[in-house]
Amino acid sequence: MLENLKIGILGGGQLGAMIMRHAIDFGLSVSIMDNDAHAPCSRYTSSFFCGDPASFEAVLEFGKDLDVITIEKEAVNINALRQLEKQGVRIFPTPDTIEIIQDKFTQKQFLLSHNIPVAPGEVIQGKNDLYQYESKLPLCLKKRRDGYDGYGVMVLKTREDIAAAFDAPCVVEELVDIKHEISVIVARNEHGAVACYDPVMMVFSEEKFILDYQIAPAQLDEEILKEATNLAKGIADAIQLVGILAVEMFVTKDHKILVNELAPRPHNSGHHTIEASTTSQYEQLLRAVLGLPLGATALHLPSLMMNVLENASLNTDRQGKLQRLLDIPGAHLHWYGKEGKRPGRKVGHVTITGNTIENVIAKAESIRKILN
Numbered sequence: 001m002l003e004n005l006k007i008g009i010l011g012g013g014q015l016g017a018m019i020m021r022h023a024i025d026f027g028l029s030v031s032i033m034d035n036d037a038h039a040p041c042s043r044y045t046s047s048f049f050c051g052d053p054a055s056f057e058a059v060l061e062f063g064k065d066l067d068v069i070t071i072e073k074e075a076v077n078i079n080a081l082r083q084l085e086k087q088g089v090r091i092f093p094t095p096d097t098i099e100i101i102q103d104k105f106t107q108k109q110f111l112l113s114h115n116i117p118v119a120p121g122e123v124i125q126g127k128n129d130l131y132q133y134e135s136k137l138p139l140c141l142k143k144r145r146d147g148y149d150g151y152g153v154m155v156l157k158t159r160e161d162i163a164a165a166f167d168a169p170c171v172v173e174e175l176v177d178i179k180h181e182i183s184v185i186v187a188r189n190e191h192g193a194v195a196c197y198d199p200v201m202m203v204f205s206e207e208k209f210i211l212d213y214q215i216a217p218a219q220l221d222e223e224i225l226k227e228a229t230n231l232a233k234g235i236a237d238a239i240q241l242v243g244i245l246a247v248e249m250f251v252t253k254d255h256k257i258l259v260n261e262l263a264p265r266p267h268n269s270g271h272h273t274i275e276a277s278t279t280s281q282y283e284q285l286l287r288a289v290l291g292l293p294l295g296a297t298a299l300h301l302p303s304l305m306m307n308v309l310e311n312a313s314l315n316t317d318r319q320g321k322l323q324r325l326l327d328i329p330g331a332h333l334h335w336y337g338k339e340g341k342r343p344g345r346k347v348g349h350v351t352i353t354g355n356t357i358e359n360v361i362a363k364a365e366s367i368r369k370i371l372n
Contacts, residue, residue: 002290003027008063010053011072012039014336014346015266018274019072020044022282026290033062038339056080063089070243070289072265074102075146092242092289093264100239101264103144105171114238116231117258119250121173127165133172134159140173141165153209176258180251182218183269184232187284187294188241195284195294197277199228200269202248210344213306213364216272217299219357220251227257235262244285246270268307268346275332275351276303301353304360306367308348310341313372324370328363330354 005028009016012034020041023030031047032039042048051058053073059080063069068090069081081095100110104121111118123144124130133139137159143152143166155175156162181204185197201218204211218225232247239245239262246267248260270281279287279295287294308314314321325331335348350367354360 003029005029005067005290006031006065008033008066008069009041009072010059010062010069010076012036012041012048013072014040014334014338015072016041017044017336018271018280018282018334019070019266019285022280022286025283026286028286031062031066033058040336040338043337053077060084068092068289070265070285071098073148074098074264078102090289093245094240094242097239097241097243097264101262104142104147104261105144107262108171110239111235111259111262114234116235116238117256119173119176119258119260121171124170124172126169127162127167130156130162130165130172131159134162136174137161138175140175142171142173144169144171176250177253178250179253179255180218180220181260182220182228182249182251183214183267184228184247184249185267185270185273185281186232186236186241186245186247187243187281187288187297188236188245189288189294190242190291192237193294194233194236195297196229196232197270197273197281197297198299199225200272202269210309210346211268211307213304214269214272215357215360216276216303216305221255224251224255224257231257231259235259239264243288244270244281268349269305271334271349272303272305272351273297274334276301276353301355302357302360303351303353304364305349305351306364307346308335308350308371310343310345310347312343314347315341321370325350325367328352328366330360330363331367 008031012032017040032041033049033051035052037050053076056077059077063084078095078099081091138157181202182199184199188194198217200214200216202214246263250258266281273280278298330353332351352363
């Protein structure tokens with residue numbers, strides 16, 4: 001019986017909180033571990049463990065009495081998860097899947113080995129290695145591990161930029177001539193059943209490399225959308241996914257698709273599925289890891305999801321701004337309840353639904369004026 005299962009989530013941020021929201025619908029008992037005692041999930045469960053998901057000892061202790069463990073972040077201890085697997089705990093996505101994706105270069109090599117097109121990249125050990133690439137500038141630099149929400153990505157345009165570059169193992173990529181960025185959320189269960197959501201168009205902040213907003217469905221040629229969906233399905237099978245996978249892709253100006261990055265968990269580009277799809281990505285994750293049938297992924301309504309980032313303006317009459325926002329038909333607010341202040345971090349998101357893309361975009365423009 002589902003209600004007798006003990007589920008654990010490594011990571012207690014907003015993604016974990018949204019998984020918990022849907023776990024309640026299934027009557028599940030959920031435990032959370034995060035190294036921040038005030039993480040968003042801490043207020044929603046009496047079974048919250050303050051510990052580092054990257055610590056072998058902490059993960060082993062957290063998981064010893066659980067039935068199933070899943071993740072809402074990639075920075076988790078693989079060796080501990082493998083040990084828990086030997087003890088009979090079911091880990092989804094599997095430690096092997098997480099390990100491939102944790103390292104951006106290993107991820108890239110895995111995709112290439114399965115004939116998945118990617119942006120070419122080379123490994124460096126530290127920023128001094130970058131001077132040999134000076135003649136190839138501009139370049140994109142990505143930390144191999146632990147990057148998220150734009151942290152761990154930078155564009156190097158001049159020699160002077162190298163001095164301020166990450167001094168850590170990184171992947172160096174030539175800049176891709178990007179026309180669009182898209183994402184496909186794909187789910188797969190242990191039986192090999194696969195379900196894809198419609199590709200969404202993503203628009204990023206050029207300054208922070210963080211998702212500004214996304215539009216569903218992506219307004220692109222049907223052949224491009226079909227190819228993107230097939231790539232996502234192929235990757236899910238190749239990596240033996242059990243759970244949810246976000247596949248971020250570039251569409252180049254000459255209409256080619258390159259896979260940029262993978263995330264083996266619910267993703268910012270799938271937030272809209274809570275209001276706009278038959279089955280949200282969070283419910284779908286639970287279905288996949290619990291051995292339940294995958295849910296329908298149909299999009300009911302056009303939608304736009306806009307991230308809300310911490311800024312000084314937002315904190316001026318925040319209550320009044322949020323009330324005006326919620327007065328707009330089809331606007332759905334998700335406020336994460338994060339403590340403390342850090343400019344540029346995600347503190348919430350708004351999903352806007354409507355009858356047409358044009359209607360949705362018009363509402364989004366009104367909301368942006370309210371929040372800024």
